Every structure is written in C-alpha cells, then in structure tokens.
Amino acid sequence: MIRSMTIGLCTALLVVCAVQAQGEATTGNKSLTFDGVKAMEGLTVSGDVAADAAKGRDESGALRVGPGGKVVWRFADAGASGTVEMWVFEDGTQRGDPRAYGAGPLWGVIDADGAPVLLVGPVYASYLSGNTTYASSDLILNGPERPWQQVQYLGVKRDKGWHKWTFQLDPDNGMSLLCDDKPIRGFVKDKIRLNAVRGVVILGDEAKDGGQTVWIADVTARPGAPMRSEPLWPPPPPEGLGIVPPPAEQTATPYATWQNGPSRDPGYFPIAVWLQDPARAAEYKAAGINLYIGLWNGPTEEQLAELKKQGMPVICDQNEVGLKHIDDPIIVGWMHGDEPDNAHKFDEYWKRDKEKIKDAWPDLYASQRLDTKDYAGYGPPVPPKWIVRDYEAIRSKDPSRPVMLNLGCGVAWDEYVGRGERTGKLEDYPEYIKGCDVVSYDVYPVTTGQLASQLWYQARGVARLRQWTEDRKPVWNCLECTGMSDVNVKPTPHQVKAQAWMALVHGSRGLIYFVHQFNPFNEAALLSDAEMLAAVTAMNRQIHALAPVLNSPTVADAVTVASSEPHTPVHAIVKRHDGTTYVFAVSMYSRKTEATFTVTGLPAAAKAEVIGENRSIDVAGGVFKDAFAGHEVHLYRIK
Numbered sequence: 001m002i003r004s005m006t007i008g009l010c011t012a013l014l015v016v017c018a019v020q021a022q023g024e025a026t027t028g029n030k031s032l033t034f035d036g037v038k039a040m041e042g043l044t045v046s047g048d049v050a051a052d053a054a055k056g057r058d059e060s061g062a063l064r065v066g067p068g069g070k071v072v073w074r075f076a077d078a079g080a081s082g083t084v085e086m087w088v089f090e091d092g093t094q095r096g097d098p099r100a101y102g103a104g105p106l107w108g109v110i111d112a113d114g115a116p117v118l119l120v121g122p123v124y125a126s127y128l129s130g131n132t133t134y135a136s137s138d139l140i141l142n143g144p145e146r147p148w149q150q151v152q153y154l155g156v157k158r159d160k161g162w163h164k165w166t167f168q169l170d171p172d173n174g175m176s177l178l179c180d181d182k183p184i185r186g187f188v189k190d191k192i193r194l195n196a197v198r199g200v201v202i203l204g205d206e207a208k209d210g211g212q213t214v215w216i217a218d219v220t221a222r223p224g225a226p227m228r229s230e231p232l233w234p235p236p237p238p239e240g241l242g243i244v245p246p247p248a249e250q251t252a253t254p255y256a257t258w259q260n261g262p263s264r265d266p267g268y269f270p271i272a273v274w275l276q277d278p279a280r281a282a283e284y285k286a287a288g289i290n291l292y293i294g295l296w297n298g299p300t301e302e303q304l305a306e307l308k309k310q311g312m313p314v315i316c317d318q319n320e321v322g323l324k325h326i327d328d329p330i331i332v333g334w335m336h337g338d339e340p341d342n343a344h345k346f347d348e349y350w351k352r353d354k355e356k357i358k359d360a361w362p363d364l365y366a367s368q369r370l371d372t373k374d375y376a377g378y379g380p381p382v383p384p385k386w387i388v389r390d391y392e393a394i395r396s397k398d399p400s401r402p403v404m405l406n407l408g409c410g411v412a413w414d415e416y417v418g419r420g421e422r423t424g425k426l427e428d429y430p431e432y433i434k435g436c437d438v439v440s441y442d443v444y445p446v447t448t449g450q451l452a453s454q455l456w457y458q459a460r461g462v463a464r465l466r467q468w469t470e471d472r473k474p475v476w477n478c479l480e481c482t483g484m485s486d487v488n489v490k491p492t493p494h495q496v497k498a499q500a501w502m503a504l505v506h507g508s509r510g511l512i513y514f515v516h517q518f519n520p521f522n523e524a525a526l527l528s529d530a531e532m533l534a535a536v537t538a539m540n541r542q543i544h545a546l547a548p549v550l551n552s553p554t555v556a557d558a559v560t561v562a563s564s565e566p567h568t569p570v571h572a573i574v575k576r577h578d579g580t581t582y583v584f585a586v587s588m589y590s591r592k593t594e595a596t597f598t599v600t601g602l603p604a605a606a607k608a609e610v611i612g613e614n615r616s617i618d619v620a621g622g623v624f625k626d627a628f629a630g631h632e633v634h635l636y637r638i639k
Contacts, residue, residue: 030075032219035061044072047204055215057087057162065105067211069204072110073219079111079196081171081224085164086200086216092160093212098124098131101485103147105214106137106203109167109194116140116193117201118175120165122158122212123147127418127450133157136177138192144488149449153417155186162217169197171225191452193233197223234452236567237588241456243571244463244507247471250553254474254509258437260400262291262313262332269547270510271540272315274478276524278303281310283527288540291315293404293512294335304330315404318394326398333401334394336436339408340382341428343420350379360386364421380421384431391435405436406478406512409443412461413451430468439465440512442478445499446491455495455631456588459502459571466507476510477503481532482517482525493535498631500539501586504550505573511543542612546635552577558600559583565593570628574599583608583636590630598623602638611635 032042039051039061048066055062065071076082088107095102104122111117119137124130125148134156137147156179166178174189200219205211252266262270272291273284281292292314295303299316307314308330315333316322325331350356354375358365360383368375387405394403407429410416414424422428433439441461445451458477465475479499483490491499500511513536517525526533543550558574570593572585583599599622606619610626612635617624619638626634 028223030221030223032063032073033060034063034217035059039063042073044070044074046070049204052215055089056217060218062089062215062217063202064213064215065202065204066213067205067208069202071202071216072199073201074199075221076198076223079115079198080226081169082197083169083222083224084109084167084197084200084220086219087162087164089162089215089217090158090160091212091214092158094131095122095124095207096210098129099126101125101146101148102130102206103137103203104130104205104207104212106147106201107165107214107216108136108201109169109197110199110201111194111196112198114140116195118167118192118194119147119201119203120154120177121147121214123151125151127416128153129417131158134179136187136192138194140193145449146486149486149489150452151450152187152191153415154184156184167197169194169224169227171228174229174231190231190235193231195227195229195231197221232567234454234590237454237456237569241460241463241588242569243505243573244466246507246554246556252548252551255402258333258400258402260329260332260398261402266551267548269543269550270476271543272476272510272512273526274512274514274516276515278306278310278312280524280527281307281312283524285310285312287526287533287537288544289513290544291332291510294338299325299331304328318397323397326400331401333438334398334403336391336394336403336405337382337387338406339442340387340405341410341422341432342408342418343381343422344379346375346377346379348379349382361421378420381419381428384428384435387432387435389435402437402474403435404438404440404476405432407432407439407441407465409441409448409457409461411441411464412443412457426464429464433465433469433473436473438474438476438510439469440476440478440510441465442512442514444478444480444484444514446495447480447482447484447486447489449489453495453590455498455502458499459506459588462503462506462508471507474509475507476512477508478512478514479503481513481536482515482522482529484514484516485518487517487519493532495631496532496536497539497633498586500543501584501633502571502588504543505571505584505586507554542635546582546611549575549577549582555601560598561585562596562598563593564595565589565591567591568593568628568630570595572597576601579639581638583638585626585628585636586633587628587631592627592629594625594627596623596625597636599638606638608636608638611637 034051047069049069052064053061102124106119106121108119122130123135134154136152138150139145168176177184177187253264255262256264270291272293273289275294295316299322313332318334354370410419443457445457446453481496515526552575555574559572561570563570568589568591575582602622608617608619
C-alpha cells in the first residue's frame, strides 16, 4: 500500500547574494574557472568547499564540494531566461542502501531565495536508482519539500568521469536539460516550477559520513531575454480526462451476485479502512467507516471475534482460520493480494530463482538473456496469469463471497518506475482484473511528491478501471489522509474531500482510507489527527446519507459544464432519485473558476439547493452558474 518510508534530510538551501563573476561585466556571458588566487571570488560558500587546481579538466582547476558543502553563484540581478553550462566530475561513490531516502551531491540553477530551484544529481528513494542513475529535483528554496519528492527520473547513467550539464531556459518554450550535449528525453519541462534563472547552486552530499565528493569546472552562464511564458504548477488535468459514460444497464447494488458478500441494500455504500487493529473498530464506526480490509497476520480467531463484537464486517485473506468461518457473515469478501503490479524483490519474492521469471515473464527472460547470465534488476511484478490462477483457487473454496484485488498507482501514473520492467505497460491491467470480482487501486497525489498534488490522478485511475472492466465489476479506490512518510507533507481536509468526490463523480463504488503514518510510526494516525478526523467523519456521513442516490443510475448526457478557466474543468454527473435531480460536481484543478451547468429534464424555473452549504441557486431553463475554488466540491439537489 505504501512504498518504503522516508528518513530525515538534508542540506538546507541557502540565501544568495549579488556578486559579479571574476572581473567580467554585469551583462553578457559570464564564466567561472577555479585556477588561481581568485578561484573562489564571487561565490557564497559554506562547509567543505575548496578550489582544487589539480582536478580540472584542462589544467584550469575545479571546485571541490564535499559532503555538507554549499556553493551559490549569482550571475544576474534579475531573473530571466538563459543557459548555464557546467562540467561535473562523477567518481561513482554509491550508497550502502540506495532505497533509503536521501540525496547525494546536487547541482543546478536558481532564481531567487524563496523561489524554485532545479537540481540534478543522485537522488535516493525506493522508486529511484540513485546508485546508478541521476534524477532531477524541483524544490522551493527553504521550503518543506525534499529532493526525492518533486523528482523526475532521468535515466542518465552515472558513468565515471567528467560530464557536461546544460540547463537551457527558453523564453517561450521553458526548460530543457542536456547531458554531454544530448537532450535528456526523460525530463519533462511541464513538471517544474522554475521560470527564471539568475544563479547556480551546488549542494554537497547530505550524508556527511561516507558521502560523495563532487567536482565542478568551467561554469558558463549566458543570460537571455525576459520570460514570455509561465509554467502551470501543478500540471493541469490532461486533455481527454472526462466522465466515462455510464453503462447501458445499471444496478442499485453491485453485490447481489454474492450470497455472503457486502450488503445488497441500495442504501449501502462501502467506506473502508485498510489494515487496522480490530480493537479500534468502534472508533472507526464512529467516523463513518463500515468495513475493514485486511488483517495483520490474519485473520485470527481473536481478530474475527473482536470484529463480530463490534459489528464490523471484513474482507480478509482466505487462510485456514478464514475458511473455518466460511458461514460467518462477518467475513464479506476475500482479499487477493496488494499491488501485485509493482516490482517485487528478486531476493525475497522471487527467491533468486530465474526459472520463476522464465515462467512468469518469458519475454523478459529472453530479452535479458537470463539463460546465460544472472538477473541484475530489482525484480519484476507478479504476472497477471498467476493472479488469475490464484483467484480461481480462492473461488473454488468459496464462491459465495467476492474476491478483491488492490492494484498500485501504475493504474493512473504511467511513469511510475516502481513497476520495474513493466513500467508504462498498461496492457497488463485488463489481464490483472480477470483475477478478481472487486478491483481497487491506490494513488496518493499529495504525499507522493512526484505527483505534485495533481489530484486528478485519483479520477484517472477510477475511469481507467471502469473502462478496463467494461463496468462489469465494482471499482473502489484508496484515499490518503495522513502524512505517511513525512508528517510535514500531508493532504488537507479540502484535498481529501476533493479526491473522494473526484473518484465518486467518475464512478467509484467504494472508498478505502489508508490511515498509516510511518515516520514516526502510527498505525492509526487518522484517529490522532482531530482536524482530519472531524472532516473525514463529516464527509463519510454525507456520503452515507447520499448512498441511495450514489447507487442509483447515472443519467447519460444529462449535464454539460462550461468553465470560465480553461485549465480548470469542472466534472459533473446527474442522478435522479425519488423525483429529485442531483448534480454532483468537482473542480479538477487548483485554480478558481466559474462553472455554467446546463441540465436536461428540468422545469423552466427551479431552485438548486447546495447540499451542506446553506444556500441555493436559481435555475432557469435548466441552466445555473456557481463559483468554484480550486479543487472544490459542490453537490446540488434540484426538486
């Protein structure tokens, strides 16, 4: 459900001061060399930084930056476009644990203190390959972000020796990044905030004991014209992300097939919590949670007894204890693994057995010529055919309950490198889905820094799963609500509500809260956060109150929405229940907008009650308007 957890960082970014580079004019090209008595002139430095006359590329010297060192060179007083070139010596120093969060030496360009900075270097995380490749990191100076959060995997190998790095900011087309004069294809300019360049920054390895030393030589800056474009941050929803049309046949409950499955009441909507202690079931019930998913090392007799006492149904593994309770209504489904689509360790999951890879992924076995050499990667995902095989085994023992499969963020995030050799292979997912009756997935756009709070990923995953299942299986999704790996980086209640309703508007039939925090560890962090708990409780109660409406058929082509802000689409669906029309709408981006709704089937004049907001809006000829803040949700009831 969550990849490996964070550790503390790192070098704090620094305050810059205006300088003139080594005797050149304050306009035009500027350069730095490091060979002589003035080698450090014009630099703001701290920590382990020194000129090294013997290390240069061509007897011109180099700047040595050791662990914990800091260097800033500000070559312009005003931010603009421009090009910065520098030569960087890579000595190949590697971390003992490359999957532990951290940063080696980083180099790049800045605008001003408190503004964005773009850095390149070895960045370490469970989803990167910092020991062998480089990443770029987008940060705000002195902000809470860490290099492994706002990061792009570049795929450029850390070959030993001198390499030329070029940061090129075009006034119209934004940033491009080159290594040894070759454009880096993995770098996406729309994923950075930097919109002006006026300085260079080098940060030493944050691991002071055994960290890597870096050498910089021949730095050149060519200031350019004022910027004429401004990046959108975070990136707005992609074109084509819209409402998936409802199926021709819709049922009020998707669980009628299973005698012992979740409730078949049309007023039931599953709102679950992931992998929690049954002793906390009463607290979660008070917060509007009506389902447990997963039991740690269970189910055990004690766990099931506690859940039965609290009246909390569960979806759990089909182990020996679970099968003994095959007639117990407290179990409403069988869990079929978590994130099999993510890469699994070769040492642990695959037991270093190449023959298992040959059976699972024959194309991978052949392409890497594993018949003649050892496997050298992290480890591939579980193949879909094994998921289908095990699903059939679970069903053979109990066909009276649905089998639930939870997939990872690759459902929505194509570039997620945590899928290893199957990164971007979306064709796997329709095959995985054959191995379950209920499919869910998790994506955490706030706490996953690479997603830069692009909340629309939540909707994209739900929409894709509906399409891949052809609306024949219930689709659920997971929600973030804690700091997970960093207590300082967590969603706001507003963002949690937006993600929930993005999912519901796009057709999710169940919500699952992931409530863990890992640094410091707190299994039930939601229960320790009074503000978030109150907001989640209120939202859950509202969803339960609207459950009969949410479970009613979505009316196809019943609403169109025009947004005054072109980058902020407002997505909406229409439900009709007990003679009342409901419009559920959510703003898909962080900018405010005004939305104009045109709804079919309404009288010439009506009132739209905005549910939970103590206000109403006039509706004339089926048309009404409303203002939306970024990522805002409005729910309308029109009688």
